Amino acid sequence: xxxxxGKTVLFFIGLTLWAxxxxxxxxxxxxxxxxxxxVGPLGxxxxxxxxxxxxxxxxxxxxxxxxxxxxxxxxxxxxxxMMSRFMKDKEFQQAVEKGVFPVAHVIAMDGVCxxxxxxxxxxxxxxxxxxxxxxxxxxxxKELGGPDMPIVPVSRDTSSGTYESFHSMVMHNEKMAANxxxxxxxxxxxxxxxxxxxxxxxxxxxxxxxxxxxxxxDGVMPTRSTxxxxxxxxxxxLFLFTNGYPKLGSIIHAFCxxxxxxxxxxxxxxxxFVPVTEY
Amino acid sequence: MTTAGSQSDAAxxxxxxxRLTFRDDLSSTLLSWxxxxxxxxxxxxSVAAVLLIFVFVIRQAAPFFAESRVSPLERLTEFxxxxxxxxxxxxxxxxxxxxxxxxxxxxxxxxLLIAVPTGLLAAVFLSDIASFRTRQICKPLxxxxxxxxxxxxxxxxxxxxxxxxxxNIGFPTGTNALNxxxxxxxxxxxxxxxxxxxxxxxxxxxxxxxxxxxxxTRAETMLRIVIPAAHSGILAAVILGMMRAxxxxxxxxxxxxxxxxxxxxWWDLSQSVxxxxxxxxxxxxxxxxxxxxxxxxxxxxxxxxxxxxxLNLLSEHFIMQMKKPKR
Numbered sequence: 001x002x003x004x005x006g007k008t009v010l011f012f013i014g015l016t017l018w019a020x021x022x023x024x025x026x027x028x029x030x031x032x033x034x035x036x037x038x039v040g041p042l043g044x045x046x047x048x049x050x051x052x053x054x055x056x057x058x059x060x061x062x063x064x065x066x067x068x069x070x071x072x073x074x075x076x077x078x079x080x081x082m083m084s085r086f087m088k089d090k091e092f093q094q095a096v097e098k099g100v101f102p103v104a105h106v107i108a109m110d111g112v113c114x115x116x117x118x119x120x121x122x123x124x125x126x127x128x129x130x131x132x133x134x135x136x137x138x139x140x141x142k143e144l145g146g147p148d149m150p151i152v153p154v155s156r157d158t159s160s161g162t163y164e165s166f167h168s169m170v171m172h173n174e175k176m177a178a179n180x181x182x183x184x185x186x187x188x189x190x191x192x193x194x195x196x197x198x199x200x201x202x203x204x205x206x207x208x209x210x211x212x213x214x215x216x217x218d219g220v221m222p223t224r225s226t227x228x229x230x231x232x233x234x235x236x237x238l239f240l241f242t243n244g245y246p247k248l249g250s251i252i253h254a255f256c257x258x259x260x261x262x263x264x265x266x267x268x269x270x271x272x273f274v275p276v277t278e279y
Numbered sequence: 280m281t282t283a284g285s286q287s288d289a290a291x292x293x294x295x296x297x298r299l300t301f302r303d304d305l306s307s308t309l310l311s312w313x314x315x316x317x318x319x320x321x322x323x324x325s326v327a328a329v330l331l332i333f334v335f336v337i338r339q340a341a342p343f344f345a346e347s348r349v350s351p352l353e354r355l356t357e358f359x360x361x362x363x364x365x366x367x368x369x370x371x372x373x374x375x376x377x378x379x380x381x382x383x384x385x386x387x388x389x390x391l392l393i394a395v396p397t398g399l400l401a402a403v404f405l406s407d408i409a410s411f412r413t414r415q416i417c418k419p420l421x422x423x424x425x426x427x428x429x430x431x432x433x434x435x436x437x438x439x440x441x442x443x444x445x446x447n448i449g450f451p452t453g454t455n456a457l458n459x460x461x462x463x464x465x466x467x468x469x470x471x472x473x474x475x476x477x478x479x480x481x482x483x484x485x486x487x488x489x490x491x492x493x494x495x496t497r498a499e500t501m502l503r504i505v506i507p508a509a510h511s512g513i514l515a516a517v518i519l520g521m522m523r524a525x526x527x528x529x530x531x532x533x534x535x536x537x538x539x540x541x542x543x544x545w546w547d548l549s550q551s552v553x554x555x556x557x558x559x560x561x562x563x564x565x566x567x568x569x570x571x572x573x574x575x576x577x578x579x580x581x582x583x584x585x586x587x588x589x590l591n592l593l594s595e596h597f598i599m600q601m602k603k604p605k606r
Contacts, residue, residue, distance in 0.1 A: 062567075157561045159367060181536040183537070195441060198452070
């Protein structure tokens with residue numbers, strides 16, 4: 001019996017050792033796109049259409065974050081960097097030193113709407129108050145002029161782009177409190193807020209309807225127009241960065257102007273962003 | 280059963296020569312070898328699948344512990360002792376799963392506290408009290424419970440149970456430990472009932488009759504004789520139900536609320552918790568491959584796998600005991 005078990009154990013140890021080897025992947029010739037996880041879904045959807053239009057070019061879209069996207073463009077590891085913020089001074093400096101001249105293309109506007117249950121009398125919050133709610137400093141609606149009711153903060157899962165937008169624009173990258181609940185889609189966030197009187201949540205503009213109430217943030221109501229104009233505080237432009245203005249007629253140029261086409265705008269709306277043409 | 284007449288007919292039809300030629304011998308040996316190896320390959324495939332899953336999970340979890348930035352020991356300590364789970368934070372990610380393990384225990388144990396007594400009573404009813412007809416109707420109905428897809432349970436939890444808990448009991452949030460436990464207990468019940476019922480039925484009729492003959496009442500026979508005799512099978516039922524509850528994903532992701540906290544006070548089930556399965560299911564979809572966060576999810580998967588593996592061994596042990604003749 002012991003001998004048989006000994007063999008099994010040895011076998012498992014062997015498997016474990018073999019399993020720990022790193023995986024190597026080969027890379028082909030591609031149009032490389034890298035960067036923000038927020039812009040990522042747009043990059044993916046654009047690339048999907050481009051793969052049909054240009055079957056000879058293989059496009060890879062990596063989502064490693066805005067900072068990594070900028071670094072990749074500076075190092076020449078990608079052709080287009082997706083970024084949910086503008087390039088920082090330092091990144092610009094590094095780029096110019098390496099002979100790369102970053103040019104920004106705004107392809108869409110990103111806005112996150114803060115919503116509560118329709119029965120909630122609160123109509124307006126300041127960004128700091130929303131941050132305090134999600135950090136667990138404000139826990140009852142009566143502190144905000146509402147009824148005596150515990151606040152149930154609902155967040156998107158931490159891997160989502162909407163979370164990323166909210167986390168950087170409202171939370172200023174502060175960590176959320178332990179009692180924050182997580183759901184993994186806009187419809188689920190909507191459903192939780194709709195059925196919970198004490199809830200507060202955030203969704204893309206496409207998910208506003210009469211079952212949830214959007215709050216004014218710093219006195220501005222979220223609408224397509226206020227988001228496109230950037231008046232609404234929880235809104236920001238989404239960028240593609242290229243090295244110089246792309247050569248006219250090149251695939252990079254086509255990609256960076258794709259947001260102007262009807263199909264491009266459709267995709268932008270489907271992904272819950274606001275086209276810049278909504279102005 | 281064959282009659283004597285047909286047996287003699289069969290003997291007449293038996294025409295195969297008793298001495299085989301070399302060719303017959305060879306072909307039948309080859310055939311038996313072929314069939315044997317085919318069956319071996321088929322069996323090996325399912326065994327290999329299990330082993331490959333182990334390999335894959337270990338392979339993906341290893342980089343999480345062997346990352347160069349922090350020592351493996353520090354990683355392990357943080358992993359098992361910290362309650363703070365912020366894997367996506369850009370500057371200071373934290374990977375503590377204590378609250379997540381606790382969440383798994385909360386919903387599992389609470390659901391068992393509901394499902395085990397109910398399931399056991401139902402099993403007793405079905406094996407000893409119900410008439411044959413009732414049993415014929417009830418058993419398939421209970422088995423239907425096991426066939427409902429878990430997403431359907433999840434929708435029920437979010438759309439019906441959660442608002443009900445909020446409205447009628449006054450919980451601030453309806454997606455909480457209690458909600459997940461309630462739904463999980465319903466899902467674990469078919470397993471518990473059918474395995475426990477089998478165990479109770481396996482206790483022989485003569486043992487029951489001996490008990491009655493000694494003057495024991497029906498209740499005494501059940502409580503003092505049958506249940507103790509079937510205890511290993513009942514334990515196996517409980518463990519199988521527990522495995523169902525531990526491994527369930529969709530329902531807990533939808534019903535538990537996924538807040539990374541250990542309820543305080545500890546008995547407050549109206550607070551929302553997060554389980555290991557829900558964390559993996561909820562975050563794996565969108566996490567960039569190859570990041571520490573990605574590998575940390577596989578590390579959670581490994582913890583879960585080891586846990587269910589142990590539970591499985593334990594239940595095998597009890598089932599083996601049940602099959603041994605009782606003396």
